[in-house]
Amino acid sequence: MTFELTDCELGRYHRDGFLIRERVFGSSEVAEFRDAAERAVTKAADLCQTGKTYLLDGKRFVDAGHVTVQFEHSPDSETVRVIEPVHELESRLDALVDDARIVEPMRGLVGTDEVALWTDKLNLKRPHEGSAFRWHQDSPYWVHDCSHVDRLPNVLVTFDDASVENGCLRVVRGSHTEGCFPGIADSTQLGGFYTDPECFDESQQVAMEVPAGSLVFFHPHSVHGSLPNRSDRPRRAMVLTYQPAGNPMLKSGRQRNV
Numbered sequence: 579m580t581f582e583l584t585d586c587e588l589g590r591y592h593r594d595g596f597l598i599r600e601r602v603f604g605s606s607e608v609a610e611f612r613d614a615a616e617r618a619v620t621k622a623a624d625l626c627q628t629g630k631t632y633l634l635d636g637k638r639f640v641d642a643g644h645v646t647v648q649f650e651h652s653p654d655s656e657t658v659r660v661i662e663p664v665h666e667l668e669s670r671l672d673a674l675v676d677d678a679r680i681v682e683p684m685r686g687l688v689g690t691d692e693v694a695l696w697t698d699k700l701n702l703k704r705p706h707e708g709s710a711f712r713w714h715q716d717s718p719y720w721v722h723d724c725s726h727v728d729r730l731p732n733v734l735v736t737f738d739d740a741s742v743e744n745g746c747l748r749v750v751r752g753s754h755t756e757g758c759f760p761g762i763a764d765s766t767q768l769g770g771f772y773t774d775p776e777c778f779d780e781s782q783q784v785a786m787e788v789p790a791g792s793l794v795f796f797h798p799h800s801v802h803g804s805l806p807n808r809s810d811r812p813r814r815a816m817v818l819t820y821q822p823a824g825n826p827m828l829k830s831g832r833q834r835n836v
């Protein structure tokens with residue numbers, strides 16, 4: 579059995595900047611991912627006890643070694659929103675890095691036979707609490723640390739059914755073809771990382787409404803974001819980003835070849 583992308587899928591990825599494969603993982607595997615995600619949240623919260631806390635535009639971040647934990651934005655919230663990297667906190671999530679269902683398509687997107695992990699995140703949107711991700715590209719975050727930023731494709735693995743109501747990922751179709759766009763020039767600390775709305779056509783956004791266990795591959799230059807979770811269902815997902823083998827990871831500087 580091969581999980582390689584077909585020519586048709588590759589063509590769609592290059593045209594749209596994203597590609598969906600639904601129900602790649604079965605329900606028992608998805609249950610394992612959810613359990614692993616919750617254990618990772620507990621471990622990350624423990625790590626934060628000794629980490630370095632800082633605020634960016636009033637949002638709380640904690641660096642514990644090379645692991646960064648973001649909290650929800652309401653004042654004093656103890657709700658974990660993002661953990662980066664997360665694979666090293668839980669063996670079940672680490673195993674996803676090597677899973678052929680992810681790696682074989684990634685070889686085609688990176689364009690090399692051997693690939694490595696660049697970074698990975700656990701993005702958690704709790705019911706009625708999970709906040710939005712404003713429109714952004716990932717490449718401007720990475721361009722100063724990486725000389726091959728065009729070759730850092732992402733894959734989002736959904737741990738819950740994702741819908742408009744619970745704040746599914748949205749990708750702007752065709753926004754990946756012109757490299758890094760300028761950020762928003764306001765007086766905030768994070769504004770420069772959010773894409774200037776004049777640079778892309780918001781009407782081209784596509785909501786990635788997919789069942790749990792699905793994969794959404796998207797380009798490092800694709801403009802993407804998501805709305806808050808207004809539902810009573812969680813929206814948990816892991817985003818893994820790959821690169822050619824032999825290169826160090828973004829945050830730890832270590833190599834994690836597949």
Ligand SMILES: O=C(O)CCC(=O)C(=O)O
Pocket residue numbers: 699701711716745746747748802803804815817
């Ligand atoms: O999880 C989401 O809805 C957005 C994720 C995202 O934008 C990112 O991880 O860069």
